[in-house]
Amino acid sequence: MFVIGIDVGGMSIKAGLIDDGGHILQKEVCPTVITDGYQRVVKDMAGLVAKLCQKADITEKDLAGVGIGCPGSIDSANGVVTYSGNLNFNNAPIVREFKKHTDLPVFIANDADCAALGETKYGSGEGVASCIMITLGTGIGTGFIYNNKLIQGGYGIGGEGGHICIEMDGELCTCGERGCWEAYASATALIRQTKTAMAQNKDSLLIKVAEEQGKVSGRTAFTAYKKGDKAATEVVKNYVKYVATGLITLINIFRPEIVILGGGISNEGEYFIKMVEDYVKAHSFGKEFNKLCRIVKASLGNEAGILGAGTLAMIN
Amino acid sequence: MFVIGIDVGGMSIKAGLIDDGGHILQKEVCPTVITDGYQRVVKDMAGLVAKLCQKADITEKDLAGVGIGCPGSIDSANGVVTYSGNLNFNNAPIVREFKKHTDLPVFIANDADCAALGETKYGSGEGVASCIMITLGTGIGTGFIYNNKLIQGGYGIGGEGGHICIEMDGELCTCGERGCWEAYASATALIRQTKTAMAQNKDSLLIKVAEEQGKVSGRTAFTAYKKGDKAATEVVKNYVKYVATGLITLINIFRPEIVILGGGISNEGEYFIKMVEDYVKAHSFGKEFNKLCRIVKASLGNEAGILGAGTLAMIN
Numbered sequence: 234m235f236v237i238g239i240d241v242g243g244m245s246i247k248a249g250l251i252d253d254g255g256h257i258l259q260k261e262v263c264p265t266v267i268t269d270g271y272q273r274v275v276k277d278m279a280g281l282v283a284k285l286c287q288k289a290d291i292t293e294k295d296l297a298g299v300g301i302g303c304p305g306s307i308d309s310a311n312g313v314v315t316y317s318g319n320l321n322f323n324n325a326p327i328v329r330e331f332k333k334h335t336d337l338p339v340f341i342a343n344d345a346d347c348a349a350l351g352e353t354k355y356g357s358g359e360g361v362a363s364c365i366m367i368t369l370g371t372g373i374g375t376g377f378i379y380n381n382k383l384i385q386g387g388y389g390i391g392g393e394g395g396h397i398c399i400e401m402d403g404e405l406c407t408c409g410e411r412g413c414w415e416a417y418a419s420a421t422a423l424i425r426q427t428k429t430a431m432a433q434n435k436d437s438l439l440i441k442v443a444e445e446q447g448k449v450s451g452r453t454a455f456t457a458y459k460k461g462d463k464a465a466t467e468v469v470k471n472y473v474k475y476v477a478t479g480l481i482t483l484i485n486i487f488r489p490e491i492v493i494l495g496g497g498i499s500n501e502g503e504y505f506i507k508m509v510e511d512y513v514k515a516h517s518f519g520k521e522f523n524k525l526c527r528i529v530k531a532s533l534g535n536e537a538g539i540l541g542a543g544t545l546a547m548i549n
Numbered sequence: 550m551f552v553i554g555i556d557v558g559g560m561s562i563k564a565g566l567i568d569d570g571g572h573i574l575q576k577e578v579c580p581t582v583i584t585d586g587y588q589r590v591v592k593d594m595a596g597l598v599a600k601l602c603q604k605a606d607i608t609e610k611d612l613a614g615v616g617i618g619c620p621g622s623i624d625s626a627n628g629v630v631t632y633s634g635n636l637n638f639n640n641a642p643i644v645r646e647f648k649k650h651t652d653l654p655v656f657i658a659n660d661a662d663c664a665a666l667g668e669t670k671y672g673s674g675e676g677v678a679s680c681i682m683i684t685l686g687t688g689i690g691t692g693f694i695y696n697n698k699l700i701q702g703g704y705g706i707g708g709e710g711g712h713i714c715i716e717m718d719g720e721l722c723t724c725g726e727r728g729c730w731e732a733y734a735s736a737t738a739l740i741r742q743t744k745t746a747m748a749q750n751k752d753s754l755l756i757k758v759a760e761e762q763g764k765v766s767g768r769t770a771f772t773a774y775k776k777g778d779k780a781a782t783e784v785v786k787n788y789v790k791y792v793a794t795g796l797i798t799l800i801n802i803f804r805p806e807i808v809i810l811g812g813g814i815s816n817e818g819e820y821f822i823k824m825v826e827d828y829v830k831a832h833s834f835g836k837e838f839n840k841l842c843r844i845v846k847a848s849l850g851n852e853a854g855i856l857g858a859g860t861l862a863m864i865n
Contacts (some may be wrong), residue, residue, distance in 0.1 A: 306835055316835060377802070384695055386804030396834040397798040400717050401790070410832055474717070482713040482798065486693070488702030516726055518712040519622055519632060 237285060238543025239278050239301045240344065241265065243319035246274070248281035249539035250289050255355035257536060259288045271314070271325035279334035298338035300545030301327065302347030302538055304374075306393075309342050309385055340545045344538060346383050346392075348531070349376025350548070351541030352493050356533040363489040366531070367394070369476065370496035372407065373415040377487060395419070399478045414479035420451040420498050423472050427454045430464045438462035455501050473505070477512035484526060485518045495531030506530055553601060554859025555594050555617045556660065557581065559635035562590070564597035565855035566605050571671035573852060575604045587630070587641035595650035614654035616861030617643065618663030618854055620690075622709075625658045625701055656861045660854060662699050662708075664847070665692025666864070667857030668809050672848040679805040682847070683710070685792065686812035688723065689731040693803060711735070715794045730795035736767035736814050739788050743770045746780045754778035771817050789821070793828035800842060801834045811847030822846055 235258070240247040246265050249257040261281045266273050282299060286292060305317025312328025314320070331339045342350075349366035352358045358366070362381050368374035375394025377384040386392045395415035396408055403412030404422070416422055427449050431439045438457040442465075443449045446456070454472070457465030480492060492513075494506060510528040517525055533540055551574070556563045562581050565573040577597045582589050598615060602608060621633025628644025630636070647655045658666075665682035668674045674682070678697050684690035691710025693700040702708045711731035712724055719728030720738070732738055743765050747755045754773040758781075759765045762772070770788065773781030796808060808829075810822060826844040833841055849856055 375802075379695075379700055380698075382696075384700070384803070386802070392803065393801040393834045396801045397713070398794050399714055401715055401794055408834055410834070478714050478717055483802075485709040485712045486691075486702070486799075486802065487700070487708065518709045518724055518726070 234297045235289075235291065235295055236297050236543045236546040237282055237299045238539040238541065238546065239281065239299065240347075240538030240542055241274065241278070241301060241303045241320065242344075242538075243267070243304070246277055246281060247539055248278065248285060249536075249543065250285045251540065251543040255540060257539060259285050260539070261285050261288070265320070267321045271320075271322050271327060272330060274320065275327060275330040276334070279331065282335065293335060293337055296337055298340065298546035298549065299331070299335065300347070300542040300547075300549075301331075301339065301341040302344040302542035302545070303327070303341055304344050307341055307343045307385070309340070312339065312341055314341070338546065338549065340549050342383065342385065342542075342545050343376070344541070345374030346376040346385060347541030347545055348374070348495060348533075348537045349378050349493070349541070350383065350544040351533055351537050352495070352531055353378055354544045354547070355540055356537070357493050357529045357531055358491055361490045363487065364491045364493055365394075365480075365483050365487060365489045366493045366495060367480070368496035368531075369418065369420060369494065369498035371419060371421055373419050373479070374496070375483070377483075379487060379489075394479070394483060397479060397482055399475070399482070414475075417475035418472070418479055420496065422475070423451050423454065423468075423498065424449055426468050426472060430454070430468045434464035437464035439465050439468075451498050452501070455505070469508075473508045473512055477509050477516065480509065480513055480528075481517050484513065489526050491526050492528045493531050494528060495537060499530050503530070550613045551605075551607065551611055552613050552859045552862040553598050553615045554855040554857065554862065555597065555615065556663075556854030556858055557590065557594070557617060557619045557636065558854075559583070559620070562593055562597060563855055564594070564601060565852075565859065566601045567856065567859040571856060571859075573855060575601050576855070577601050577604070581636070583637045587636075587638050587643060588646060590636065591643060591646040592650070595647065598651065609651060609653055612653055614656065614862035614865065615647070615651065616663070616858040616863075616865075617647075617655065617657040618660040618858035618861070619643070619657055620660050623657055623659045623701070625656070628655065628657055630657070654862065654865065656865050658699065658701065658861050659692070660857070661690030662692040662701060663857030663861055664690070664811060664849075664853045665694050665809070665857070666699065666860040667849055667853050668811070668847055669694055670860045670863070671856055672853070673809050673845045674807055677806045679803065680807045680809055681710075681796075681799050681803060681805045682809045682811060683796070684812035684847075685734065685736060685810065685814035687735060687737055689735050689795070690812070691799070693799075695803060695805075710795070710799060713795060713798055715791070715798070730791075733791035734788070734795055736812065738791070739767050739770065739784075739814065740765055742784050742788060746770070746784045750780035753780035755781050755784075767814050768817070771821070785824075789824045789828055793825050793832065796825065796829050796844075797833050800829065805842050807842050808844045809847050810844060811853065815846050819846070
């Protein structure tokens with residue numbers, strides 16, 4: 234039996250046909266057209282399902298279901314996207330609309346929640362009952378799994394771990410509030426911190442590295458840091474602290490077995506994860522008495538979205 | 550059928566015989582002797598169980614079980630207090646020890662978790678599936694109930710919501726870290742903030758109120774605030790913000806149906822709860838699109854500990 238996982242992003246919709254073992258057998262992609270409302274997005278998703286069946290020479294009867302991972306606040310129980318800024322959805326009844334195109338069971342959840350499901354089923358968290366999955370990208374996505382169940386939040390609203398406050402009256406966040414973790418520890422925040430350091434340290438290697446890389450990116454500070462640059466070291470040290478501070482809040486609440494770091498920044502590698510882990514170990518509550526969770530890198534990479542959405546259809 | 554709920558505090562052990570309807574039929578109290586190790590504390594708890602049976606003229610056979618609420622990090626699955634500073638316990642196997650005195654099922658959980666259970670069974674959260682219970686006292690206790698289940702945290706460590714960071718490099722907390730919510734929003738923190746305001750505002754009504762009350766307490770700032778004192782208004786306004794900021798972090802993660810405020814500070818009354826609720830509503834994530842939880846006062850008062858511990862025995 235197969236499932237189809239659909240990863241809906243602001244730019245593109247990616248869909249994959251997945252077998253029992255978590256292998257993606259076929260993939261299809263199309264652009265996300267958000268100007269024509271949710272009906273168009275759902276129609277395009279259904280089109281990808283049809284194409285995947287055709288390519289694999291199977292019918293809907295060979296499928297156990299369709300899982301959809303979507304950014305924003307999702308009411309999974311009712312199949313509704315409560316709100317998604319990226320997709321311009323507001324109380325969009327995605328599952329009901331999708332059922333006009335298919336007789337298959339259709340499930341939807343927040344994309345970060347799906348990524349957490351995928352990592353615990355097929356990735357770095359395989360076999361783990363409780364984990365926190367963090368995606369350090371443009372923003373911060375969070376997925377919480379506790380005793381093998383997603384903690385999606387009441388009222389059908391996915392947990393918004395990126396908007397925990399780590400600094401009262403601190404940096405302005407895209408959500409309109411101040412001091413959110415996302416405003417300090419996302420890739421966007423790191424780029425801002427790097428630019429500030431460049432403006433304040435005209436002789437820093439950061440400037441040369443950014444020139445070589447063609448722009449200031451989430452990698453700039455790390456590259457200059459590895460070459461021993463002082464200003465870059467300060468940027469990286471602070472960034473590690475920002476990432477760890479939010480993690481400590483989440484760890485002190487959930488005490489998961491592992492924390493899985495994903496998103497562009499996590500590709501920086503083991504030394505970065507180790508720096509975060511060291512900070513977390515030194516500052517978590519009850520560090521003297523209690524076991525602490527491991528911090529690991531997400532392993533599903535670009536496939537995490539499709540696999541996570543597919544996992545949603547498998548476990549339901 | 551009855552259960553016995555035992556509330557173990559640093560000063561006293563309170564036990565109650567509870568019927569199906571959540572009525573405490575008999576109560577017994579004894580001092581907590583922490584100098585002789587956990588064996589003595591358990592022996593005294595067993596003594597209270599025997600006394601309650603005697604007073605009610607019942608035997609162990611009329612009891613469904615014993616529930617124990619205990620401060621600190623608890624491994625409920627194994628019946629062990631991993632660590633409790635108040636009780637000087639370190640990996641104390643309470644349930645195993647208790648079974649030397651009784652054939653009854655014995656359960657143990659963190660006292661704040663028990664309070665949350667009690668409030669959702671018999672108190673302000675009756676009938677609610679997901680809630681956050683916060684105790685604003687000497688420290689901050691937190692209990693999380695999600696879809697009718699306690700979120701106790703992995704590794705058998707209760708969620709330590711008092712130690713989420715709301716201000717990096719902020720006020721020093723009793724846990725040794727800086728910026729914990731507890732260091733801003735506990736009654737202890739409010740007293741410190743009140744004393745600071747008194748030192749900085751020699752003409753403030755705060756000084757007269759503290760004199761009248763015989764000391765600076767968690768009530769001092771509120772009393773002077775209600776009389777229109779400027780410095781007290783500043784203290785109360787900031788304190789509301791501190792309480793709300795931690796709540797917003799927890800709400801953005803869990804999206805509970807309700808937040809229940811308990812502990813001494815919550816006795817300040819409805820106007821204080823309303824101030825906290827207004828701040829939370831104005832600053833939670835997705836406030837424009839998503840329903841927000843209500844904030845209510847805990848209703849079980851002094852009985853919360855016994856009833857919560859008893860609930861633990863009922864639901865297991």
